[in-house]
Amino acid sequence: MSKGNRGRDRAAARKIVEQQKVAARRRRVTIWTSVAVVAVLLIAGLIGWGVYANQQHKTEASKAATPSVAVDDGTAFAVGTGPVTIDLYEDFMCPICHNFETANADTLNTLVSEKKVTVRYHPVAILDPASNGTKYSTRSAGAAAAAAEGGKFKEYHDVLYQNQPPENSDGLDNARLIELGKQVGLGDAFAQAVNAGTYDNWATRNTDTFSARGFTGTPTVVVNGKQLQGANGSVPTSDDLTKAVAAAAG
Known part of the structure; x- marks a missing residue:
């Protein structure tokens, strides 16, 4: 193989390697972006559930039947x-x-x-x-x-x-x-x-x-x-x- 051909082959190989590296970086960015999005959605869901649960707790407590004989604002x-x-x-x-x-x-x-x-x-x-x-x-x-x-x-x-x-x-x-x-x-x-x-x-x-x-x-x-x-x-x-x-x- 001529020196010219060997040079072209090495250049092509380097290009392929660079393309693979770029593709790998893109995959990593995509994966971590997806992880971040999922994490944000999970946190938002947990916060939403916490708010909902707290509201449900307050709603149930507000519906409490108070014993007629209770004193101190119905607590004792x-x-x-x-x-x-x-x-x-x-x-x-x-x-x-x-x-x-x-x-x-x-x-x-x-x-x-x-x-x-x-x-x-x-x-x-x-x-x-x-x-x-x-x-x-x-x-x-x-x-x-x-x-x-x-x-x-x-x-x-x-x-x-x-x-x-x-x-x-x-x-x-x-x-x-x-x-x-x-x-x-x-x-x-x-x-x-x-x-x-x-x-x-x-x-x-x-x-x-x-x-x-x-x-x-x-x-x-x-x-x-x-x-x-x-x-x-x-x-x-x-x-x-x-x-x-x-x-x-x-």
């Missing part, structure tokens, strides 16, 4: 008639709430019976993720609201804690919630409300109000509008409660 159930108000925000699956109730029940009952305090119980549902998808916190709070309508809130409140399921379990099913209601004297209207989830959206709205008031954990204890905590931010003791009530009473 009052026990007692004393001048000092104790607001208790609790989740029926919360083990620390159970401990608080066990340790302070006698003190709270005494303060109520002596007509020193009005205790307002706010059932909230912050531990739904800890019940394997059964939304036990919401269902038990809704059941407590139905019990309040039946005139048995405190009795049902207490029996729920006496039968509290472990955190990260399925919780109690509706049949068991109804059975506990029967134990404290609740009847068919209560059972129907539990099975229909009549007050489940109310529980959701209550939880939103709890967050809007700046609270993040249960139990939260508030005495005459001032949050009460124990030493080093711990859960208040009976002594803490007694002293706070005495100070509030003047």
Whole structure:
């Protein structure tokens, strides 16, 4: 082969290589452009879904049936008639709430019976993720609201804690919630409300109000509008409660 032909062949080969490189670059640009477009669409979709879900959440909460006996803008159930108000925000699956109730029940009952305090119980549902998808916190709070309508809130409140399921379990099913209601004297209207989830959206709205008031954990204890905590931010003791009530009473 002549030198001229070899030169032309090398030039042709270089041209082909350059064309292949250009084509490869174009493919990379096209691929990454497509990836970027898909990513943008995915993000937009997620944002849209988030907005939709939030709107649905607000819509459902706004349709919540409020128990007729609820106080404090429909968020709580009052026990007692004393001048000092104790607001208790609790989740029926919360083990620390159970401990608080066990340790302070006698003190709270005494303060109520002596007509020193009005205790307002706010059932909230912050531990739904800890019940394997059964939304036990919401269902038990809704059941407590139905019990309040039946005139048995405190009795049902207490029996729920006496039968509290472990955190990260399925919780109690509706049949068991109804059975506990029967134990404290609740009847068919209560059972129907539990099975229909009549007050489940109310529980959701209550939880939103709890967050809007700046609270993040249960139990939260508030005495005459001032949050009460124990030493080093711990859960208040009976002594803490007694002293706070005495100070509030003047």
